[in-house]
Each structure stands twice: as C-alpha cells, then as structure tokens.
Amino acid sequence: MGKAKSVGGLGFREFESFNTALLAKQAWRIIQKPLSLASQVLKVKYFPTTEFMKAKDRWLPIPTSYKVQSVSQILPRDANVASVINHTMKEWKKELVKEIFGEAEADTIIKIPISSTGVEDKLIWVGTKDGVFTVKSAYHLQKELNALRFVQPSSAITNKIEWTNCWNFQIPNAVKTFLWRACLESLSTRFNLVKKQICESSKCPICLSEAETMIHILWNCPSAMDVWSRGPAGLQKSSIRPGNFGDLLEALISTCDQDTIELFAFATRNIWHRRNLFIFENSFIHPCEVMQTAKKSLKEFKAAQPKFITSSQGMIEEDWLWKPPPPEAQGALYAVDLAIELGCSSIILEGDSLSIVKCLQQPVVRWDRVGMILNDTKSKLSGLISCDVLFVKRAANVYAHQLAKAALSIPEDVVALVVSPESLHSVTFDDV
Structure with a gap:
C-alpha cells in the first residue's frame, strides 16, 4: 500500500521515509536561508564550528558519485572548477576540458551552461521541474533509495511497468481504477473466488470452457471477441494473446493510438458490467450495444472536459538525471x-x-x-x-x-x- 499508484500501489505514505523527507525540508531551509533565526539556532547547537554542507568534488552531474573519475596530470590537486572556465568570455576552456577529462565527462561538462551575467552559484533541487524543494519529491526519492538499498526487484527506477500509464489517460477515474485493478488481477473473477474458497468452480460463467481470469473474460472469451470485432481496426485485427491483462494493456499501448486505448478502457469496463448483469440478473447485452455504449460514453466524457495537458504525478524517474537546458x-x-x-x-x-x-x-x-x-x-x-x-x-x-x-x-x-x-x-x- 505504501507504493505509488504508478507502480501498482495505493499511494499511502510510509512514515519513516516521510519523516526523513520532513527532515530534508529543514536541511533545505538551512541551506537556502542560512541567516534565518532557525538556521542560526540549529548552527549554534549542532555545527557551531563549520558549515552545514561542504561540497567536496561533487560538482559533475553524472550519478552516482557525482565526482570526476578521470585522473589529471595537468592541473594541481587543489585546482577548482574555475581553473577550466574562461572568465572573460564566460565559457568553458573547451580544449583544456577535453585534454583533462575523459570523453564522456568532457562532453557533460561542456554542456553545463555558464552564466553570461556572472550570477552566483546556487543549489537547486533536481527532483522538481522548477528547482524548488518539496516534501513530496523528497519522499519519493527516499523510497527509491530504500528500494535500491534492499535491491527490490520491482523498483520503479529500473523497470517501470508500462500499464501504469493508465493513470495518465483522459478517461474517468472510475475507468482508470477498473483498469488498474484488472491489471493487478484483483477483481472478483471466478478464478479469484475459487482461490478464496468462495466459489467451487473457476469456469467462465458465459462460455463455460476456460477458467475465468481477467484476460479471459475481457479478451479471450468468445463473448468478448464479439465485442472487439465491432471496435476499431487496431482491436479487430489484433492477434495478441498475452498471459495476463497487464501484458495485454502494455502491448496495446505500444501499438495503438491514444484514442483506441481510451475506447478499449471504456469497452473493457462495459464487458465486465455485462458479465455482472448476466450472473446476477440473467441479462445479456448484445456486443454491438456494448461497443456503441463505450464509444458514446467516451465522446460525452471528452466533450465535457476542459482543454488541458495532463502530466505524470508518479515516481521520480529521469527528473533526477541532469539534462542540458533546452x-x-x-x-x-x-x-x-x-x-x-x-x-x-x-x-x-x-x-x-x-x-x-x-x-x-x-x-x-x-x-x-x-x-x-x-x-x-x-x-x-x-x-x-x-x-x-x-x-x-x-x-x-x-x-x-x-x-x-x-x-x-x-x-x-x-x-x-x-x-x-x-x-x-x-x-x-x-x-x-
């Protein structure tokens, strides 16, 4: 439950990491406002003879050490970054940089912009787009560091599950939640009910031929295929036969456009609703009506939405990696x-x-x-x-x-x- 929604969790905060993020907020305030009363009090108590943070050699935006790895025989050991900057032209001494550092390091250094107006250096927070520290971004960073420390195989840093893009679709939250639960196999299919010893048979209640899993009832079942045959060409001619619903959604995201994916989301929810009506009310909706209702619902939803650009709110990923200015x-x-x-x-x-x-x-x-x-x-x-x-x-x-x-x-x-x-x-x- 403590994982972000983008990696299949519920987004609840884990107290230890959240407390660490709150402490990081105080540290950030000390760095940004060293002359404030709170900073002065903390300095007298905890670090009276030194500065809060002294950067030593950590200036190169290449994780994870952020230090220069090349061994230089040209500059003295106590040389600083200013030694490779042309202060008159306000640019790097490119030839000297290429001579001192390795190819990858030199290329990264040259891409770092130098202020042409001579502004002072300033620490910025790379976890947000505007460079301003937030507890939320610090919390997600702490969670990622913990995942790396304990080598969790499902870490969002290395392998983010692509089906979690469903949270970015322009569809109702109820449909997003349905897709998410379907990908996690957490809906009450006969297969899941048998595992919980609530139901005796795992057979599909419609076709009675295979176990009712999410991928079967929403994709492989003949009744579901009848619905998809009334859909767009990308779904009609699809020969994808994945092992689970999450793999299906990933495959469709990589091959279909956004409109098709959003229609797919509405249609799958309608197929599930039809399945429930069949079980509890002995009513079965025609495949054409299922698809037409999905198209109508999607059209009405989009017509009611303001024009805006969606953005991801999930785990921190590439934002932590430095990039040159656009x-x-x-x-x-x-x-x-x-x-x-x-x-x-x-x-x-x-x-x-x-x-x-x-x-x-x-x-x-x-x-x-x-x-x-x-x-x-x-x-x-x-x-x-x-x-x-x-x-x-x-x-x-x-x-x-x-x-x-x-x-x-x-x-x-x-x-x-x-x-x-x-x-x-x-x-x-x-x-x-």
Whole structure:
C-alpha cells in the first residue's frame, strides 16, 4: 500500500521515509536561508564550528558519485572548477576540458551552461521541474533509495511497468481504477473466488470452457471477441494473446493510438458490467450495444472536459538525471546577444516554445536547469530601450525552425546574416 499508484500501489505514505523527507525540508531551509533565526539556532547547537554542507568534488552531474573519475596530470590537486572556465568570455576552456577529462565527462561538462551575467552559484533541487524543494519529491526519492538499498526487484527506477500509464489517460477515474485493478488481477473473477474458497468452480460463467481470469473474460472469451470485432481496426485485427491483462494493456499501448486505448478502457469496463448483469440478473447485452455504449460514453466524457495537458504525478524517474537546458532557451539568449552585438536597442523576440516565452514575459525567477539561461536573457533584455517577447506557432515560421534544425549539425557557433542555405530556399518562398 505504501507504493505509488504508478507502480501498482495505493499511494499511502510510509512514515519513516516521510519523516526523513520532513527532515530534508529543514536541511533545505538551512541551506537556502542560512541567516534565518532557525538556521542560526540549529548552527549554534549542532555545527557551531563549520558549515552545514561542504561540497567536496561533487560538482559533475553524472550519478552516482557525482565526482570526476578521470585522473589529471595537468592541473594541481587543489585546482577548482574555475581553473577550466574562461572568465572573460564566460565559457568553458573547451580544449583544456577535453585534454583533462575523459570523453564522456568532457562532453557533460561542456554542456553545463555558464552564466553570461556572472550570477552566483546556487543549489537547486533536481527532483522538481522548477528547482524548488518539496516534501513530496523528497519522499519519493527516499523510497527509491530504500528500494535500491534492499535491491527490490520491482523498483520503479529500473523497470517501470508500462500499464501504469493508465493513470495518465483522459478517461474517468472510475475507468482508470477498473483498469488498474484488472491489471493487478484483483477483481472478483471466478478464478479469484475459487482461490478464496468462495466459489467451487473457476469456469467462465458465459462460455463455460476456460477458467475465468481477467484476460479471459475481457479478451479471450468468445463473448468478448464479439465485442472487439465491432471496435476499431487496431482491436479487430489484433492477434495478441498475452498471459495476463497487464501484458495485454502494455502491448496495446505500444501499438495503438491514444484514442483506441481510451475506447478499449471504456469497452473493457462495459464487458465486465455485462458479465455482472448476466450472473446476477440473467441479462445479456448484445456486443454491438456494448461497443456503441463505450464509444458514446467516451465522446460525452471528452466533450465535457476542459482543454488541458495532463502530466505524470508518479515516481521520480529521469527528473533526477541532469539534462542540458533546452535549445529553445539557449536560442533566445543567443538571439539577444546577437541583437546587442549589432547595436540594436529595440527588438522583437519571437519563439515557438510557449513555456519559454511565458517565462521570459513573467518576472518569476526560476532555479531549475533552464532558470539561469532565462535569468541571463531577462537581464540583458532589461538593458534595451524596448523589447517584446512574442509566441509564434511553428507553422507560422517554418524557415526559422528548419534553420535551427540545420544548425544542430554545425559543431561551432556560426552567424550568417545574408547567406541562406540552398536547402531552405523553397521554405523561404513558402513563408513569404
């Protein structure tokens, strides 16, 4: 029950890990606000002669040691990170980095952005998208660390079960819960009732030929096949015969589009409802009506929903792994630098990344992996007489998009104000 819903649990908090997360919150406050009264009191009592946290060599964003593994004979042993930074150009000394570190480490180091405005270093929490510490993210991290420590085979870090994506489907919560319970084989099938000694026979009450498991009653039973033959082509022609319902859902997720999967969810629940009506009321719904009801229910549900983008709320996964800032953010900074270099005092900055544009338009300070780039861009924009940051759909500026894609293959920074690549001539005329 203490596991997250994304890995088949109920999402209840485990007290020991939750208490550890609460302690981590106090530690984070001490780090972020060392001059606060609470921080000063704790310092006098617990660490009066030293700082709360001293980072030693842990600066490389490569788990799990976060330390440099390459042995350097060029720099002295007491050298620091500043030794490989060009403070005048505000960039890495790339040739020196490649000479000192291994290929993988050098590649990672060069991708770490350096502030062009000289802001001070700041500790950020990598467990959340905005870099702000939350007890929830710390709790999930602690659970993952515990799973690694005790080598649990079902750890969500290494093998996340794909059928748990059902929690992200745009379907009613009741249907999500049904899929989840079906994947866990926790519904009251005859097979499960026999195991609990509630029922004598495990035979399917409809076909009377095989044991009634979830995969049988919802997929393999002839009565279920009649329903799927009335569905979309992806379900009609499917030859998948998995061992359990969870494997079936995984296979369909990998081969069918989202609309088909959502219809499948409604239809399976209707098949289960039909099975219950047959047992308790001796009533059997026609396969066409089962599928039509599923399509109608899905259509009505989607029509009643506001337009929004869903996001995963499950276990921490790749968020804990450092990634370089997105190219859209770096592109905005490069564009502003170029405008200032050309002597422009009033500019209009357009971009097709709505999230980046909104961040540049708003005064909110972010401290995630893209925050420093955005803060540098805002700082430089504030020095101009006037500037407008506008969102433009990608389809409205195909040339810029194709030019950005072409630039990815160029190893060094190149600025061309007149010359247009021949491969983009047709795109130029389309935009005009």
